[in-house]
Amino acid sequence: MSKGPELIITEKDNAARRIADILSGESAESDRVNGVNVYKWGGKRCIGLSGHVVGVDFPPEYNDWRDVEPVELIDAPIDKHPTQENIVAALRRLSRHASRVVIATDYDREGELIGKEAYELVREVNEDVPVDRVRFSSITDREVTEAFENPDELDFDLAAAGEARQIVDLVWGAALTRFLSLSARQLGDDFISVGRVQGPTLKLIVDREREIDAFDPEDYWELFADLQKDSTEEPSADPRADESARDEESFEAQYFYLDEDGNEAERVWDGEAAEEAYETLRNVETATVTSVRRRTRTDDPPAPFNTTQFIRAAGSLGYSAQRAMSIAEDLYTAGYMTYPRTDNTVYPEDLDPRELLDEFTANRTFGEDAQTLLEQEEIEPTAGDEETTDHPPIHPTGELPSRADLTEDEWEVYELVVRRFFATVAESAKWEHLRVVADAGGLSLKANGKRLVKAGYHEVYPYFNSSESFVPDVEEGEALAVTDTEMEAKQTQPPRRYGQSRLIETMEQMGIGTKATRHDVIQKLYDRNYIESDPPRPTRLARAVVEASEEFAELIVSEEMTAQLEADMQAIARGEATLDDVTEESREILEDVFEGLMESGEEVGKHLQKSLKADKTVGTCPESDHDLVIRKSRRGSYFIGCDGYPDCTYTLPLPSTGKPLIMDEECEEHGLSHIKMLAGRKTFVHGCPLCKAEEADEEEDLVIGACPECGEGAASETPRDGDGEAVEGEHGGELAIKRLRSGSRLVGCTRYPDCDYSLPLPRRGDIEVTDEECEEHDLPKIRITYGDSDREPWDLGCPICNYREYQAEQVDGSELESVKGIGEKTAEKLKAAGVEDVPSLKEAEPDALADLMDGVGPDTVRKWQSAAD
DNA sequence: GCAAGGTC
Numbered sequence: 001m002s003k004g005p006e007l008i009i010t011e012k013d014n015a016a017r018r019i020a021d022i023l024s025g026e027s028a029e030s031d032r033v034n035g036v037n038v039y040k041w042g043g044k045r046c047i048g049l050s051g052h053v054v055g056v057d058f059p060p061e062y063n064d065w066r067d068v069e070p071v072e073l074i075d076a077p078i079d080k081h082p083t084q085e086n087i088v089a090a091l092r093r094l095s096r097h098a099s100r101v102v103i104a105t106d107y108d109r110e111g112e113l114i115g116k117e118a119y120e121l122v123r124e125v126n127e128d129v130p131v132d133r134v135r136f137s138s139i140t141d142r143e144v145t146e147a148f149e150n151p152d153e154l155d156f157d158l159a160a161a162g163e164a165r166q167i168v169d170l171v172w173g174a175a176l177t178r179f180l181s182l183s184a185r186q187l188g189d190d191f192i193s194v195g196r197v198q199g200p201t202l203k204l205i206v207d208r209e210r211e212i213d214a215f216d217p218e219d220y221w222e223l224f225a226d227l228q229k230d231s232t233e234e235p236s237a238d239p240r241a242d243e244s245a246r247d248e249e250s251f252e253a254q255y256f257y258l259d260e261d262g263n264e265a266e267r268v269w270d271g272e273a274a275e276e277a278y279e280t281l282r283n284v285e286t287a288t289v290t291s292v293r294r295r296t297r298t299d300d301p302p303a304p305f306n307t308t309q310f311i312r313a314a315g316s317l318g319y320s321a322q323r324a325m326s327i328a329e330d331l332y333t334a335g336y337m338t339y340p341r342t343d344n345t346v347y348p349e350d351l352d353p354r355e356l357l358d359e360f361t362a363n364r365t366f367g368e369d370a371q372t373l374l375e376q377e378e379i380e381p382t383a384g385d386e387e388t389t390d391h392p393p394i395h396p397t398g399e400l401p402s403r404a405d406l407t408e409d410e411w412e413v414y415e416l417v418v419r420r421f422f423a424t425v426a427e428s429a430k431w432e433h434l435r436v437v438a439d440a441g442g443l444s445l446k447a448n449g450k451r452l453v454k455a456g457y458h459e460v461y462p463y464f465n466s467s468e469s470f471v472p473d474v475e476e477g478e479a480l481a482v483t484d485t486e487m488e489a490k491q492t493q494p495p496r497r498y499g500q501s502r503l504i505e506t507m508e509q510m511g512i513g514t515k516a517t518r519h520d521v522i523q524k525l526y527d528r529n530y531i532e533s534d535p536p537r538p539t540r541l542a543r544a545v546v547e548a549s550e551e552f553a554e555l556i557v558s559e560e561m562t563a564q565l566e567a568d569m570q571a572i573a574r575g576e577a578t579l580d581d582v583t584e585e586s587r588e589i590l591e592d593v594f595e596g597l598m599e600s601g602e603e604v605g606k607h608l609q610k611s612l613k614a615d616k617t618v619g620t621c622p623e624s625d626h627d628l629v630i631r632k633s634r635r636g637s638y639f640i641g642c643d644g645y646p647d648c649t650y651t652l653p654l655p656s657t658g659k660p661l662i663m664d665e666e667c668e669e670h671g672l673s674h675i676k677m678l679a680g681r682k683t684f685v686h687g688c689p690l691c692k693a694e695e696a697d698e699e700e701d702l703v704i705g706a707c708p709e710c711g712e713g714a715a716s717e718t719p720r721d722g723d724g725e726a727v728e729g730e731h732g733g734e735l736a737i738k739r740l741r742s743g744s745r746l747v748g749c750t751r752y753p754d755c756d757y758s759l760p761l762p763r764r765g766d767i768e769v770t771d772e773e774c775e776e777h778d779l780p781k782i783r784i785t786y787g788d789s790d791r792e793p794w795d796l797g798c799p800i801c802n803y804r805e806y807q808a809e810q811v812d813g814s815e816l817e818s819v820k821g822i823g824e825k826t827a828e829k830l831k832a833a834g835v836e837d838v839p840s841l842k843e844a845e846p847d848a849l850a851d852l853m854d855g856v857g858p859d860t861v862r863k864w865q866s867a868a869d
Numbered sequence: 870g871c872a873a874g875g876t877c
Contacts (some may be wrong), residue, residue: 012876051875058871065870073871084876110875166873173872181871188870195872329877341876517874 004097004112008046009118013037014333015139016048019104022144034090045094046753049105053084056166056739065187070178074171075585080117088121097120101131103154104147107389109569110154110514119154137389138338160579161569168197168565168759169577175590176556179597180545183605184612188506189207192541192608193528194549195519196565197513201558202530204506206538206546208266208498215494220267221257221274221705225445226484227287227438229472249472250483253438253445255281261756264446267490269467269721278487280441289439289478299429301457302464304383304393305420307515308501308508310340313416313463315501319409320534321519326395327413331406335399337417341516342391345384351392353379353425359398365415369422369460382424423458429456434471440482447471511557511566529615532661533678544611548604552597555589588715613643618662618689619672624648628672630660640689650691653742655763657682667691684763686743693741704769705779707733707749708800709757713778729756735779737767757797762808776800799821 008023010016013036016025020028020039028041039046058076058290062068082088095101103120119131132151136143173195181191229249255277259265267552307325314324328340347353357379373379384393396418401495403411417847434449449471452458458466474480498506506520513521530542532710537686538546549557565586571577597604616629618640626644638660640652665674667688675686686692702846706712710733711751733751740746748758761767765784774780777800784794796802 049875050877053875056872056875062870071873106875114875162874169872169874171872175871178873191870193871197873333877399877521873747877 004099004103005040005043005045006100007094007098007122008044008102008104009091009115010046010048011111011114012050013048015104015106017047018139019144020044020046021140022139023148027509028096032452033093034086036087036090038090039292043099047087047090047094047096049087049091049114049118050084052114052117053082053087054080054121055083056080058170062236063577065178068178070175070182071591071598073175073178074590074594076828078167078170082121091118092125093119095129096125098122098126101126101129102148102151103131104136105132106391106701107135109158109573110160111390112158113166115154116156116159119713132793135389137344138350138392140348140350141529142350143348152503155573161572164572164582165565165569166581167583167669168188171583171587172196172556172561172590175594176439176549176553179594180548180604180608181602183601184608185605185610186612190529192545193524193857194553195546196556196561197507197517198524198528198547200510200562201503201507202538202542203546203549203557204503204510204526205498205525205531207704208495209538209543212494212497217491217493220269220490220492221269221271221278222266222490223268223274223278223281223443224486224804225253225255225281225287226250227253227445227447227480228483229474229478229480250446251471253287253436253447256444256446265346272713274487277443278485281283281443281482281485284441284443284482286479287438287482287772289433289436289474289476289480290444291437291440292474293433295433296453297431298435299431299456299458301382301426301428301461302420302424303382304424305345305417306343306345306386306393308504308518309345309416310394310420311504311519312501313420313440314413315499316463317412317416319413320360321500321504321525323409324413325519326778327410328417330542331410331414334401334405335397336401336414337396338394339391340394342388342393343386343515344388344393346387346393347381347383347395347424348392351381351395353381356396356398356421357425359400360418363400365403366418366422368844369419373422375461376425376427379425390603416463419461419463423457426457426460427454429458429466430454434473436471436474438480458778461517462624468853496535499535503536510562512559512562533676540611540614541608541720544608552600552604557567598728615662617643617673618675619666619670621648622670622690628652630654630662652693653740654689655684655686655742655744660686662731666840673813689743692743696739696741696743699739700770701736701750703734703736703750704747705735705777707735707751707755707757708749708777709733710749710755711735733757735759737769751854759803761799762796763793764792768793774801777801 008016008019016037016039017030020041023044023046024039024041028039028046031040032824033039033047036047037143040401054079059079062073062076066792074694101119103118105111105115105118115133122129122131131154133154134147134151136147137603177191177193177195180194181187186192197680227250233677238500254266256266268277303309310328311321311324315321319327325340328337331337331341354374357370357374359375360366363370369826394417395712396414401414406414430453432451432453434448434451438445449469451468452466456465456472458464500519503522507513507518507521525536526540529539530545546557557560568577568582572579572582588730613627613629616631618628618630620626621628621642621644624644625643626642626648628640628650629643631639631641637656638654641652642648642650654675655677658677659677663674663676663685665673666672667690670688670690672688672690674688677684677686706714708714710731712732731751731754733749733755735747735757736750738746738748744757744763745761747761749755752758761782762784765786768783768785770781770783774781774797777798779798779800780801781798782796784796786793
């Protein structure tokens with residue numbers, strides 16, 4: 001037996017470092033083995049994994065989708081193999097001579113499985129070493145020390161529960177995904193996927209869209225009256241004061257009646273009845289107060305952040321789920337906040353709110369609020385319903401960044417996290433509600449006022465709406481003047497689409513996905529062309545996938561599958577069922593699914609193909625009977641082409657920026673769908689592509705001067721090529737303002753394509769050629785106006801000077817190269833794609849940007865974005 | 870190349 005060091009294994013590097021610090025009393029030193037961090041002190045080593053370091057998959061002979069019938073995957077063997085070679089190698093090296101191994105992975109089911117995977121790797125190289133398991137729910141001195149003093153054993157049943165999930169997910173996901181993809185002949189990057197979590201998520205979106213489609217709006221009317229309290233008691237000397245006093249005493253009330261069930265209703269469904277009521281209301285001069293009700297309401301501060309609620313709050317600040325998590329992850333890695341992936345909404349016992357608040361008292365931004373909170377006699381943090389063992393709720397650590405350490409976005413998210421913590425230890429707010437009902441000519445009017453009498457947590461947490469609505473103090477029997485009346489014609493609205501955070505919340509309620517994956521699932525739906533735009537809308541393909549699944553494999557789009565699996569996993573964890581029981585039964589169900597599916601394979605395939613085409617179809621070709629579809633050129637740019645190609649070669653260009661989205665709106669003249677170009681914050685509506693092309697054809701070029709490359713005054717020594725043709729020098733080329741068929745505008749040479757000199761012009765606004773001239777370039781100055789809008793005109797000036805300034809700004813684009821993974825060439829490409837600096841890189845929509853760049857996928861873009869933070 | 874779950 002060797003007397004080697006003791007090895008501690010955690011789930012991630014960050015946890016390894018912190019546990020080493022705690023156990024060593026901060027004396028641990030960091031070393032690298034195989035490029036992996038290892039913390040050493042005394043006779044101990046601590047290494048962090050990166051989640052699962054081994055993966056489950058079918059053996060390589062099952063890799064060819066065409067060679068293997070999807071149904072064969074159901075009973076195919078499943079292998080486990082290292083996916084993080086360097087970490088696995090380091091783990092092997094360290095465990096070979098270890099005298100003891102302690103598994104300290106996260107305290108949840110997946111953590112138990114990751115621990116078991118590590119255990120098996122250890123066993124491969126060291127048969128006898130004792131292996132213990134420690135469990136703690138937050139990495140604090142007390143919890144960690146206690147856990148290591150009372151080591152336990154690995155729970156193999158719990159790990160097996162996790163393994164069963166891996167197998168069921170792989171078998172169902174792979175077999176069905178391959179089947180659908182093969183049936184629709186989609187084998188490239190655009191395969192058609194389904195899975196236990198993405199399936200029901202997609203169905204959620206599609207179902208909502210079905211409701212919207214089926215929605216039949218109904219007309220109704222609402223009546224309002226402005227009421228005014230009589231405030232003529234003491235007229236003041238200043239008439240303006242009277243004016244404002246009157247404003248203060250005036251408020252809006254709404255007409256209501258009691259419906260058949262005796263409930264208050266505001267909507268009048270009958271037009272004539274509304275008209276009649278309005279007639280009455282218009283003719284009354286006063287309303288008499290019939291009831292006044294006051295009550296105070298306590299408004300408790302929110303619970304601590306779990307992942308879902310954090311994403312929701314960040315969403316209301318304008319961050320996508322993906323982006324919010326990416327920022328949170330960076331703040332976590334930098335040590336400013338706790339682990340962002342957690343279900344827990346109850347602070348651990350050893351979080352001392354006073355101690356943590358203390359850390360903020362000296363801070364410029366938070367000091368005052370922290371101080372105020374500390375002055376409370378008692379501090380009792382709020383708690384949510386969910387208390388789990390995995391990680392504490394998201395809260396700031398005692399380590400504070402300075403504002404300069406963070407980007408603007410990071411700071412905004414950090415402040416949100418800090419203020420949420422503040423809110424959870426702040427006092428409740430108090431509202432005073434005042435409800436007034438008045439009678440106007442037999443019609444009931446009501447007004448609800450609310451006043452914040454104690455701001456409480458709103459003082460430190462400004463993200464919730466705390467606006468008041470004013471209703472003056474009135475008394476029963478008091479007469480109020482009716483100063484204005486209004487009848488509004490309205491229509492019932494279809495249900496709203498799910499936004500990203502609503503989607504994540506609903507997934508959580510349905511019990512599908514996990515805190516760490518829900519936002520990724522949504523991203524996956526975008527990547528698979530199932531949803532587009534934000535809030536997400538389902539494509540035709542998505543509808544077809546859901547329809548096909550509903551008919552033949554209902555379970556894969558149902559939340560029931562997760563519920564059943566969850567129950568099975570619990571049975572395994574309790575030792576009441578085995579992994580084999582569960583996976584066998586699941587395979588049998590899938591066999592049945594395949595029986596129906598294989599009979600109708602062709603039909604399913606056709607349906608999917610039709611939908612795929614519909615997603616790309618803009619309308620009918622004006623020159624042939626075929627469809628016009630969006631295509632991608634070999635250079636990676638989008639255009640519209642005839643589906644009858646090569647018999648019909650009709651095409652229409654599209655703008656070079658962004659990814660085209662087919663809108664519902666259709667051009668009345670041409671019957672083509674309008675196009676929107678998705679390009680992050682540069683997103684714009686292109687409109688009907690044929691209208692754009694015709695506008696360009698009709699608009700004459702407007703000559704504004706000589707071309708500096710080939711026009712009058714250009715280099716007079718004219719070099720000639722072999723044929724005696726001039727390649728440079730004067731050719732009489734002129735500069736003109738042009739409108740291209742793709743919709744963009746520019747200043748270009750009239751000799752195009754022989755001379756391709758050009759200067760950019762903005763896409764929006766009216767171009768005005770002024771009388772002023774640029775002395776340097778002999779060109780008129782240009783001004784952009786914005787029609788009726790409030791926007792100030794833009795004096796763009798001489799187009800050459802303007803372009804020079806623009807380019808000078810772009811030189812700063814070398815800033816892009818400071819981002820890990822971006823070199824000179826990539827920075828060039830990025831600039832060509834319209835991404836000039838780090839902020840715009842971070843705001844870019846990964847899909848749209850990837851589409852603009854050869855050889856770059858959306859995942860790469862996301863990597864840059866997180867590296868740029 | 871398929872899933873979902875860890876992690877970066």
